[in-house]
Amino acid sequence: MKYSIGIDIGGTNTEIGLVDETGQILLKTKFHTFEYLTSEKYIIKLSDEISKFFETIPLQKIEGIGIGAPMANHFTGFIEDAHNLPWHNNINIVKLLKNNFNTPIVLSNDANAAAIGEMVYGNAKDLDNFIVITLGTGVGAGIVINKKILLGASGYAGEIGHTTAIIEGRQCNCGRKGCLETYCSANGIIETAKELIEKNNDSLLHGIQNLSTIDIYNAAIKGDKVSNEVFNITGKILGYQLAQATLITSPSHIFIFGGVANAKDLILNPIRNSFYNNLLNVFKSSVKIELSGLPQGNAAILGAASLVL
């Protein structure tokens, strides 16, 4: 049996898992990314957490460590300009961890990790050309062309979260305006909800402190109109942008991945409506939009772990 360690670095949480080649997660831990305000403190915490795994399994028994992170460059090992992470300097995370662990370490964009995970453990096992869209603290795309991740010349291909969804729209952390992720990330969705709540007095969302996408989902399935409208608006914007990306890359499938995907049909239906309404005819019969096939809760770790397996 082969084992690897998968690390998913998100703006909110960092999750670490010990995974076997069948996709079983044998050990798992997580901590809050946002509590570590400098990259130095973050690397110390991350290394500590990884080290604990080696009390259970010796370092020599693992194939390596796979890391999925926003704005991660597979070519250089750097995380650069990651607007959703608490520190803002560029760090060579592969080199920094190599100082502590003598094992292969592979870094990739979190969305690329999700796409490889989808190929290895999910719904894309037999597909050549597909896209995995990650909806979380940010919005990313892992684009697979002829069974290979599209990295591009810079290593940063797939930054769909920063395509412009609304001209002169919401301010994005990247410094530009109207980026897709200001509307379709978890924070973007909450922002949309807050805008709608202000205009509607009778929503179940009124008065909820620290509103989350889970609150919006729970209200939506109880029939709350505002919450349903939040998913409709989000899906409409995302579906439109996916139609644009399809014109460029022509996938056979687009998989929706991440916390927001838990809303299933509530988010999937408006995405599909908007997508097919805005798609050029010639593509309409060739593209399907589905939910990720990776198991809930462990998908990102599996994706990261699959980078080395």
Add this chain to the structure above:
Amino acid sequence: MKYSIGIDIGGTNTEIGLVDETGQILLKTKFHTFEYLTSEKYIIKLSDEISKFFETIPLQKIEGIGIGAPMANHFTGFIEDAHNLPWHNNINIVKLLKNNFNTPIVLSNDANAAAIGEMVYGNAKDLDNFIVITLGTGVGAGIVINKKILLGASGYAGEIGHTTAIIEGRQCNCGRKGCLETYCSANGIIETAKELIEKNNDSLLHGIQNLSTIDIYNAAIKGDKVSNEVFNITGKILGYQLAQATLITSPSHIFIFGGVANAKDLILNPIRNSFYNNLLNVFKSSVKIELSGLPQGNAAILGAASLVL
């Protein structure tokens, strides 16, 4: 020496050339595509013109026939839904020509043909990841990833001309609104000029019958403000859209190809300004926008011919 026949099917002209492996064009002819209103009549005319070449060189001496056409599907041999061609039925042009010529026939999107031409004869000989943007009757993109044309699941990847440049903008032949090619194709540019002429009485373009992009170029280099503004508007829209496509595919170079590219800096400068102003920081140092390196006048034929060589 190896020879091939390159055919460039455009909405205005069909050009046919006999090309050797060094890129020399030994014979060349053209006719008006738009005069052949049915695909049957068009295939007869095209076959007649090709046949004339075999008075000079025997069929056995050529490697094959390469065809670049809008909405051409490399996988199936079909031209489908080609809004810029005079007939509107889907035709299997490879099969129809195979009835007349017993030689390998390769069909590709005209933009893909241009991109392969750029790799074989132009400025992209040593590049792995680049895009060729064709500006003509339509607007297309030939996207090269790791030295291979991106076809996607449908064979229609690279349809950048139908990405939405202006929400609820000009009516496109595809049935949708605001497509990039309604602004940046030759017709789109002329439309922009007409709109500006209406509002400005002192342009050199006033009173020109059947206004062409060449008229606009000639007026622009004489200092005509309206004509310069036409190129500025066109470049601004195109540069913006190229920044979006770069987020998805991350090329190292984007080459501008086609008749409009003859305007050189007049179109290139506003494209670059808009492109870099709208690009996510992390890509800014990794992408260059240049003119195609294929020789003026023969570029599309060379691209088509390179499909078989």
